[in-house]
Amino acid sequence: MQATAVPGAAHVLVFRELPADQLARIQALHRVTVANPRRPEQRAAFEAALPAADGLIGSSYALTPELLDRAPHLRVVSSISVGVDNYPLAYLRGRGIALCHTPGVLTDTTADTIFALMLATSRRLVELVQLVRSGQWTSNIGPSLYGHDVHGKTVGILGMGRIGQALARRAALGFGMPVLYHSRQPVPDATLGPLAPLARHVSRGELLARADFVVCTMALTEDTRASLDAAAFAAMKPGAIFINGSRGAIVDEAALLAALDSGHLRAAGLDVFATEPLPLDSPLRTHPQVVPLPHAGSATHETRQAMAVLATDNLLSALAGRLPAGCVANA
Ligand SMILES: NC(=O)C1=CN([C@@H]2O[C@H](COP(=O)(O)OP(=O)(O)OC[C@H]3O[C@@H](n4cnc5c(N)ncnc54)[C@H](OP(=O)(O)O)[C@@H]3O)[C@@H](O)[C@H]2O)C=CC1
Numbered sequence: 001m002q003a004t005a006v007p008g009a010a011h012v013l014v015f016r017e018l019p020a021d022q023l024a025r026i027q028a029l030h031r032v033t034v035a036n037p038r039r040p041e042q043r044a045a046f047e048a049a050l051p052a053a054d055g056l057i058g059s060s061y062a063l064t065p066e067l068l069d070r071a072p073h074l075r076v077v078s079s080i081s082v083g084v085d086n087y088p089l090a091y092l093r094g095r096g097i098a099l100c101h102t103p104g105v106l107t108d109t110t111a112d113t114i115f116a117l118m119l120a121t122s123r124r125l126v127e128l129v130q131l132v133r134s135g136q137w138t139s140n141i142g143p144s145l146y147g148h149d150v151h152g153k154t155v156g157i158l159g160m161g162r163i164g165q166a167l168a169r170r171a172a173l174g175f176g177m178p179v180l181y182h183s184r185q186p187v188p189d190a191t192l193g194p195l196a197p198l199a200r201h202v203s204r205g206e207l208l209a210r211a212d213f214v215v216c217t218m219a220l221t222e223d224t225r226a227s228l229d230a231a232a233f234a235a236m237k238p239g240a241i242f243i244n245g246s247r248g249a250i251v252d253e254a255a256l257l258a259a260l261d262s263g264h265l266r267a268a269g270l271d272v273f274a275t276e277p278l279p280l281d282s283p284l285r286t287h288p289q290v291v292p293l294p295h296a297g298s299a300t301h302e303t304r305q306a307m308a309v310l311a312t313d314n315l316l317s318a319l320a321g322r323l324p325a326g327c328v329a330n331a
């Protein structure tokens with residue numbers, strides 16, 4: 001779709017569908033092409049729009065240097081996500097292209113989703129719902145279907161950023177859970193606020209050995225890619241539950257499956273996978289000890305709208321020559 005805007009307008013390529021009100025804000029000022037390269041029928045239009053593009057806005061698609069080389073006028077990439085693992089940071093810096101993202105507006109919603117996975121796995125909610133739906137609830141349930149308490153258990157958070165801290169608040173202040181966390185730097189007490197006396201920075205080894213729930217909220221980087229491997233799962237406490245709320249590629253999925261199949265891990269709650277959408281032949285899709293979600297961490301009406309508004313603000317500011325606060329890479 002194309003719309004002609006005011007003279008001197010920039011060319012904007014929208015590579016994932018935006019809510020109509022945010023698309024209209026961009027169309028009022030700029031020439032807009034909407035083409036989602038994940039849809040095969042729109043891929044050619046996406047590629048055709050690259051040579052004129054001054055700005056890109058979208059998400060869930062890897063923009064490689066080879067693709068971006070075809071966009072010589074590009075000034076800004078505005079991602080409708082907080083994670084920036086789909087973008088070549090050094091390349092963008094090298095070309096002086098601003099990369100903006102959406103930190104903060106999705107933090108609490110994503111922490112809610114992660115906590116829901118902790119409850120669903122530990123209390124076996126999916127199995128119990130299935131029992132009722134399938135008509136097999138014919139007598140009181142017994143120990144074979146009991147779950148394990150969540151309150152009071154120790155949660156270990158790998159990556160104590162915005163989402164990690166929001167999860168820690170839910171766990172410590174709402175469910176009386178001791179919090180261990182590991183990130184490269186301890187979080188200052190002033191940032192932790194009321195969590196400071198309740199959350200302890202520990203080594204990765206101590207966290208894996210002591211946590212009842214190991215929860216991944218780390219960014220995907222070359223350091224963290226595949227860092228949750230067979231050795232990491234073996235180091236977890238027998239009966240631990242693993243939750244991934246950040247990126248699938250941080251996990252060696254074959255090693256996770258082996259740890260579940262051996263009975264070493266009790267369960268896994270996964271919002272993210274190495275390949276998304278999850279391939280139909282992935283054993284994680286139907287594994288009885290896995291609660292899989294379709295990358296739904298931030299997927300509420302309110303939060304997806306807030307992300308779209310912030311990403312649109314970022315795009316329009318950067319095209320107007322003002323670098324917004326949410327820029328992660330710029331010249
Ligand atoms: N499931 C979903 O729908 C969503 C998933 N996400 C994912 O969650 C991630 C986190 O988001 P957010 O909390 O806002 O981001 P932040 O940048 O606030 O947090 C990321 C944390 O990762 C830590 N980290 C980075 N490298 C390492 C490492 N090698 N070892 C340990 N910790 C590390 C950082 O701490 P330090 O630098 O001190 O190590 C930082 O605290 C995003 O990058 C995204 O991938 C985000 C939103 C929704």
Ligand SMILES: O=CC(=O)O
Nearest residue numbers: 080081082083298
């Ligand atoms: O995965 C979602 C994000 O915002 O990053």
